[in-house]
Amino acid sequence: MVAKIRKIEATPSFTAQKKIRVAAYARVSTGSDEQLLSLETQKEHYDSFIKSHPEWEYAGLYYDEGISGTKVEKRDGLVMLLKDCEEGKIDRVITKSISRFSRNTTNTLEMVRNLSKLGIYIFFEKENIDTEHMSSELMLSILSSIAESESRSISENNKWSIKHRYEEGTYIIGYPPYGYDNVDGKMVIVPEEAAVVKEIFSWALSGKGSHIIANTLNERGIASKRGAKWHASTVQGILKNEKYTGDVIFQKTFTDERFNRHTNYGEKNMYLCKEHHEAIVTHEIFDKVAEAMNRRGQEKGQGEDTGKYQNRYAFSGRIICGECGSTFKRRNHYKPSGNYIAWSCNGHLKDKDSCRMLYVNDNDIKLALVRMLNKLQVGQRQVIKAFIIGLRGQNDKERLHRINELEEKLDANQEQQQVLVKLMSSGYIEPDIYHSEKNDLLQEAELLYTEKQKLSRNISGDLNHLQEAEKLMRFLSRKGSLQEYTDELFLEFVDTITVQDRHTFTFNLKCGLKLTERLVVA
Numbered sequence: 001m002v003a004k005i006r007k008i009e010a011t012p013s014f015t016a017q018k019k020i021r022v023a024a025y026a027r028v029s030t031g032s033d034e035q036l037l038s039l040e041t042q043k044e045h046y047d048s049f050i051k052s053h054p055e056w057e058y059a060g061l062y063y064d065e066g067i068s069g070t071k072v073e074k075r076d077g078l079v080m081l082l083k084d085c086e087e088g089k090i091d092r093v094i095t096k097s098i099s100r101f102s103r104n105t106t107n108t109l110e111m112v113r114n115l116s117k118l119g120i121y122i123f124f125e126k127e128n129i130d131t132e133h134m135s136s137e138l139m140l141s142i143l144s145s146i147a148e149s150e151s152r153s154i155s156e157n158n159k160w161s162i163k164h165r166y167e168e169g170t171y172i173i174g175y176p177p178y179g180y181d182n183v184d185g186k187m188v189i190v191p192e193e194a195a196v197v198k199e200i201f202s203w204a205l206s207g208k209g210s211h212i213i214a215n216t217l218n219e220r221g222i223a224s225k226r227g228a229k230w231h232a233s234t235v236q237g238i239l240k241n242e243k244y245t246g247d248v249i250f251q252k253t254f255t256d257e258r259f260n261r262h263t264n265y266g267e268k269n270m271y272l273c274k275e276h277h278e279a280i281v282t283h284e285i286f287d288k289v290a291e292a293m294n295r296r297g298q299e300k301g302q303g304e305d306t307g308k309y310q311n312r313y314a315f316s317g318r319i320i321c322g323e324c325g326s327t328f329k330r331r332n333h334y335k336p337s338g339n340y341i342a343w344s345c346n347g348h349l350k351d352k353d354s355c356r357m358l359y360v361n362d363n364d365i366k367l368a369l370v371r372m373l374n375k376l377q378v379g380q381r382q383v384i385k386a387f388i389i390g391l392r393g394q395n396d397k398e399r400l401h402r403i404n405e406l407e408e409k410l411d412a413n414q415e416q417q418q419v420l421v422k423l424m425s426s427g428y429i430e431p432d433i434y435h436s437e438k439n440d441l442l443q444e445a446e447l448l449y450t451e452k453q454k455l456s457r458n459i460s461g462d463l464n465h466l467q468e469a470e471k472l473m474r475f476l477s478r479k480g481s482l483q484e485y486t487d488e489l490f491l492e493f494v495d496t497i498t499v500q501d502r503h504t505f506t507f508n509l510k511c512g513l514k515l516t517e518r519l520v521v522a
Contacts, residue, residue: 021059022050025081025095028063039063040463041407044400046094059090078102082111085120097126177241178225179280182446187243187277194280196222200238201281204289210235211317212327215496219325228464229495232317239293245286246279247272314487315365315497321345322500324355331359345499358502364519365497366485368505372517373489377476384473387513391466399455406452413445468493468511 024046028038043061050056062081078101084090093115095101101124102108112122112131121132179197180187196217203213210232217230224230242249249272319328326347333342341362347355376383417438424434472493482489498506503519 019057020055020091021089022056022092022094023059023081023090024061025078025093025101026061026063027100028065041400041403044397045404085115085118091120093120093122095122095124098124177243178238179244184443189278189280197238197244197280200235201285201289204239205285205292215317215320215327216325218496219320239289244280245283246277247274248276314490315343318496319343320496320498321347321355321357322498323357326355357499360499360502364503365505368517368519369490369507370482370485372507372515374481376515377481380473380476384469384476388466388469388473391469403452403455406448410445410448413441413448417441465512472511
């Protein structure tokens with residue numbers, strides 16, 4: 001029997017072509033709040049940019065904190081990006097500009113060559129250069145050389161411009177301290193914040209430590225300059241800031257030839273500008289507070305560094321009385337039935353009639369925390385996951401896009417200022433024209449910066465809480481319940497504890513949640 005063979009025609013393959021994995025590289029500011037916001041806006045920018053190319057997929061954002069672009073060895077994010085490229089995890093790289101990638105010509109060319117050998121190409125947005133389509137390295141070499149020389153030229157021009165404004169007393173403080181705002185290039189008092197500053201100085205004069213002051217402000221729901229919680233370091237920064245006397249000392253820090261930032265201990269000239277703006281406290285009060293802080297530090301044998309003294313225990317300065325708002329003090333209780341550690345309200349210790357809060361057992365607080373976290377682990381989907389979804393919903397794309405637009409306009413404004421400085425320092429324009437144009441640019445920059453700050457403040461708090469909530473979610477997702485308390489666990493997730501009564505504690509978590517746990521008394 002002869003087999004019958006029928007040809008089956010091949011059909012076109014509809015298998016989706018493998019997408020190109022595209023990673024982005026950025027340098028972001030060092031401040032925690034600013035860094036979170038910068039990362040969020042750049043993620044949104046690159047996510048949108050990559051999605052506009054159907055053949056691409058987002059492979060992540062690699063970044064370094066605001067360090068010099070001339071030092072590759074100190075840029076862990078860039079090193080990790082190159083490592084992942086070598087391991088075949090990335091097919092293409094995008095970065096904002098050559099100067100953001102590297103300001104060193106040799107390093108730029110070496111990285112481009114090494115990646116090209118791996119079949120990985122870089123797209124520089126600002127210069128519109130794609131290394132995949134370069135017939136030679138000449139253009140990249142020229143542009144990277146310009147970036148390298150401009151990093152020094154810009155630095156020198158900035159130094160000249162800033163020094164000139166220091167000497168003339170016309171330097172504009174772009175981000176004034178708490179209590180002040182920048183209006184048309186001048187520091188003006190914000191009345192409600194100034195009242196808080198005066199209270200801080202008054203409390204310091206009365207003998208209250210920086211931790212107690214910070215906790216009091218947090219309990220009263222007063223937001224700091226960036227909308228975050230108050231800390232001892234924030235309070236100390238206010239108490240040591242001469243700007244509250246109306247004076248300003250310019251050039252407290254400086255940048256060296258290698259772009260390293262240093263505290264100025266006399267290596268460079270400093271400029272004292274008296275009566276630069278309206279004072280919030282007198283010189284007499286400012287000096288008395290400085291003397292009191294030094295004296296308390298010396299009494300504790302720690303100079304000005306009182307943080308070590310006040311943070312000997314994890315709970316120190318973090319247990320708050322729900323009745324009077326005072327912090328709790330650690331004490332050893334000696335009983336016939338056995339010795340134990342307790343925490344007592346400072347307000348109750350000073351005046352039992354003004355606060356009736358009784359002491360709480362150290363072990364009870366620890367047991368309550370463990371129980372609270374174990375309950376949270378069981379109900380994490382209903383509580384933490386829903387909380388995270390809510391926070392993510394608040395960081396809408398429109399605001400992030402607007403921040404990106406403002407940053408681009410600020411960059412363009414900065415470039416215009418650099419051109420203006422070059423023209424002035426080279427003698428091509430008259431001083432009066434320079435100052436007129438410079439003031440216009442500064443006012444424009446201030447308006448852009450103010451709008452950006454308002455948007456940033458609206459979402460930076462949510463971003464901080466989101467980061468903390470996601471960290472807590474990862475911890476709770478582990479297998480098995482929590483067996484025992486550790487100081488590391490408390491410091492990782494809890495900001496403060498409010499004692500409602502001897503057996504009821506509200507844990508104010510760093511993610512923004514407030515959860516109350518009551519121990520059942522046998």
